[in-house]
Amino acid sequence: MQLRYDVNGEPALTCSAFLTDYAPGPIRVEPLRNFPVIRDLVVEIGDFHAQAADRQAWLVREEHQPLDLGEYLQTPAQMDEYTQFSMCINCMLCYSACPVYGLDPDFVGPAAIALAQRYNLDSRDQGAHERRDVLNTAEGVWRAPSSGNATTACPKGVDPAGAIQRLKLSTALDSVRSLLFPGVHDDLPGPGLRLPTALVSTPTLHLLVLRAAVLPAVRGCAS
Numbered sequence: 001m002q003l004r005y006d007v008n009g010e011p012a013l014t015c016s017a018f019l020t021d022y023a024p025g026p027i028r029v030e031p032l033r034n035f036p037v038i039r040d041l042v043v044e045i046g047d048f049h050a051q052a053a054d055r056q057a058w059l060v061r062e063e064h065q066p067l068d069l070g071e072y073l074q075t076p077a078q079m080d081e082y083t084q085f086s087m088c089i090n091c092m093l094c095y096s097a098c099p100v101y102g103l104d105p106d107f108v109g110p111a112a113i114a115l116a117q118r119y120n121l122d123s124r125d126q127g128a129h130e131r132r133d134v135l136n137t138a139e140g141v142w143r144a145p146s147s148g149n150a151t152t153a154c155p156k157g158v159d160p161a162g163a164i165q166r167l168k169l170s171t172a173l174d175s176v177r178s179l180l181f182p183g184v185h186d187d188l189p190g191p192g193l194r195l196p197t198a199l200v201s202t203p204t205l206h207l208l209v210l211r212a213a214v215l216p217a218v219r220g221c222a223s
């Protein structure tokens with residue numbers, strides 16, 4: 001059972017924390033911020049599990065290969081693409097640290113986006129376009145801040161902020177592609193959301209792409 005609270009104003013997984021980390025004190029323990037309090041230190045987090053269903057947080061296959069062909073095989077490199085995002089333990093600390101979620105409970109939130117990205121990056125998955133329809137919205141990735149608080153708060157090194165930035169870029173590029181090649185986009189099997197890590201980890205390239213082409217398209221989609 002996970003124990004998560006605000007400790008001295010910061011979200012913390014207290015079942016794995018040491019008192020020495022907070023020495024010499026004092027220590028102030030409060031309910032996890034941004035969630036409705038049921039009683040005392042107990043908060044309601046059921047919202048996240050409902051959202052996971054909306055994001056189709058599972059492997060989606062449009063075409064199923066015959067059973068006699070066995071499992072859907074994957075190389076170690078393909079597995080490395082999404083492994084980090086699969087380490088989420090649903091502790092909700094990133095939601096507590098997120099300034100937007102505190103103001104807008106309809107925001108899908110950092111862990112749900114990281115979970116969607118976990119499946120988008122899985123070579124066996126074919127559901128990226130369906131998730132894009134949910135995430136490429138005002139309450140989806142475009143509502144997410146660029147503060148990085150979610151990643152700082154995560155005790156498992158999941159990097160929800162990185163997932164959000166990657167999805168912002170890939171959904172924006174998908175929007176541009178849809179404008180340039182209407183009708184072609186939906187026939188593609190989903191690689192538009194699988195940008196190479198080297199590409200999406202280049203901040204300068206992000207800025208160039210966003211400034212040159214993507215932002216006008218995004219504004220158009222949002223209006």
Ligand code: SF4
Pocket residue numbers: 087088089090091092093094095110111114150153154155156157158159160
């Ligand atoms: S992404 Fe990290 S902080 Fe957020 S729910 Fe998952 S494990 Fe917890």
